[in-house]
Amino acid sequence: MNMWEVHAVKYADRNARTRRDSFIFDDNHDAPHAMDYFMWVLRRGDQIVLVDTGYDNDEAAARGRPIRLDPRAALQPLGIDPADVTNVIVTHLHYDHAGGLHLFPNATLHLQAAEMAFATGPCMCHDTLRAPFTAGHICEAIQRLYSGKVVFHDGDAELAEGITVHRIGGHSRGLQAVRVMTGAGWMVLASDAAHFYENLFARKPFPIVVDMQDMLDGFDRLRQLASKPELIIPGHDPLVRNYFPAGVADHIFRLDPGPIRKIPT
Template sequence: MTAPAHEVYAVKFGQHPGGKRAQYFHGSAAEPLEKPTQLDYFVWLIRSPGQDPSRDIVVDAGFTAETAARRGREHWQAPSRALEGLGADCSAVPYVILSHFHYDHVGDVEAFTGAKFVVQAREMAFWTGRHAARHEFRRLVERADIERLAGYALDGRVLFVDGEHDVVPGVRVHHVGGHTAGLQIVSVATARGTVVLAADASHLYANVEDDAPFGVLTDLPAMYDTFDRMRALAAAPELIVPGHDPEVLARFDPVDGFEGRAVRIA
């Protein structure tokens, strides 16, 4: 049985123009250290065949203007607003897939009032567990975000996954190691073949294309395995979509009226 072909969009809601390569890559992959390296912030929209807004699936929830101000990030608009600009109805979205719990992926969840949040069990366990308070982990999350997600778990609004799971036919999550304990990527059946939304399994094209690990990691061998996993899953290398690369906006076609903000991946 062939899975139904979904449409996939990347939607930018902010950026961090001030970075250098040294901040973002591991070991010698960080050279040349001074090379300017911008991070864009995205959320992703998966539209069902038939374009029924009550079947739209959202991947990640970005962060709020308050968090952006505190962390010195440029915030264009709330991710949920950016998605609504493209025609999504956040209150009707049935599933929000959360790639992982870092602050730039789970901040703007409250707009999704009817959603279940698809989470790897080991990601929740990590951020409520014994290592979460250690500085190199703690600095990457917001206390309010973790508390909110733990509350959703108590409310029965978290769909816990362990490994691989079909959220709906044609939209599958896969646990991958390397960046966080419970990072997951999303493979989507589209008319172009299988698209892989990498989120932070490949922040930038250079990570997966050059086999160059990102600097924030929990397990380096697993990060290399994750690069292989994405290559195996995607129908073509160009269908691996990094989580933070400004180049995404150049490599795919802009959505009419949203040039520089949203692209259609498939």
């Protein structure tokens, strides 16, 4: 099996946060706790699969959460033209993962059916559940559906040799993780199934949760999917930038060789 390159592309960060924003059942709840925002690029030869799209400057202004790089500019050092991206895995439809769908007009979206049902169903009558979603992003996904450019998955599925998706749920109803065969073994892009290493390894749930059991069971599922625990990549942890080598630009990190220092698991 040919291996995939995996690149973590940081496009934003948010430092004005505390641990209460990241963990339930944490005694040190007032301590600062920063968050990074990533997209991920899977590359094998001339094949490119983008995992999530980030969000753009309009969304940043609407939410008061500035971005450092427009997603298109963030991908430029990897030589990726957004018009040439033909496959995007959408781990879930929250604004920071699906806020750039419109920037990749020729892409087919790979999405769990449960996520579309959740984002367009009666749960969205509740302000709290609706808050991480933006209506325009959901409308973009629906327009893509009616253009024949959405592939729905129901649980586990293989997208290509060496790439599989797996519904985890918990944080959002149809949240999916992505498993990728790399030179270091099966790597799992957890996305928001584990925002931080500490969510996963200390089993501390993230506060935005739809189903607590699914979130906790998901921590075990991530371990089962990865060849080893240090190949589980959390969705928002700044520590990723310490554990993995720099890539072709300061905001890009190369994941597929594996970590360059020991990750406490």
